[in-house]
Amino acid sequence: MNINKVKNIISESGLKFTHQRMVIYKSIVDAENHPTAEHVFDSIKTQNPSISLGTVYKTLDTFVNAGLIQKFVDNKGVMRFDAILEAHSHIYCRKTNEISDYQNKALELMLKDFFEKHKIEDFEIDEISIVIKGQKVQ
Amino acid sequence: MNINKVKNIISESGLKFTHQRMVIYKSIVDAENHPTAEHVFDSIKTQNPSISLGTVYKTLDTFVNAGLIQKFVDNKGVMRFDAILEAHSHIYCRKTNEISDYQNKALELMLKDFFEKHKIEDFEIDEISIVIKGQKVQ
């Protein structure tokens, strides 16, 4: 993703635009999988040696609160970050420990429909996500 | 749950039966929600002052490996334990931070059916669970 676009995204959400925020946001958006704070730090520290891991944590948190990215906790209890705001469902591979997004409109509709018919007593559902565990084959 | 039943469950799974294992297992089975290791420790330490938190962690891990209980990681990255082996889906309340089990045969069948029709490429699914987030009302 190019610098101007990133600058717009950050500024428009009411945050000050800084170099650190730029590289951190870019790192998340460009990441293939769901990076941890440490992953982000590693991916940017060569180009930005003075950046601090604490800043990465604080900045990621700021982004989450601003709604720019989302976070979730993986199987091992480590925070993962993701710039795709729509996807909530994940596939965990026991073999490689990879985590991939799973998106399927039909499934979402089916679930929405199911829970409209099967309300949970005294509970208002905000979000439903699916966790698929298994392993890669071949 | 009564002592003899617990003793049988532990012994039959090939583990030595000890007082610590008994109270820890009982604590999980009798727990209403999904206790953390700390919760288990707190719930038993008054009656068993010499028990150690490290032992609680090790014992819970032993039980998980023996298939007696299951564990999962909550929103905050903390391990939770559960003696109900069948239930995999959970309801998280944003307001109270409570975690409840959700079990519904029809939903399970529907999901099983869905993923039989929509195979994930090069991936073998072992387990599907649902995470419902929202809040209690009234």
Add this chain to the structure above:
DNA sequence: GTGCGTGCAAATCGTTTGCAGATAG
């Protein structure tokens, strides 16, 4: 100029580890 952002180091929290002594089978 002012308030928010950053870097650093220390602190915290949940969890794991290593080891010496205790105990179930």
Add this chain to the structure above:
DNA sequence: CTATCTGCAAACGATTTGCACGCAC
């Protein structure tokens, strides 16, 4: 008797915090 289990304390990894300085607006 012996392998396994327990208790303790120290170590660990991920994350948070406090504070002085720096920089975007």
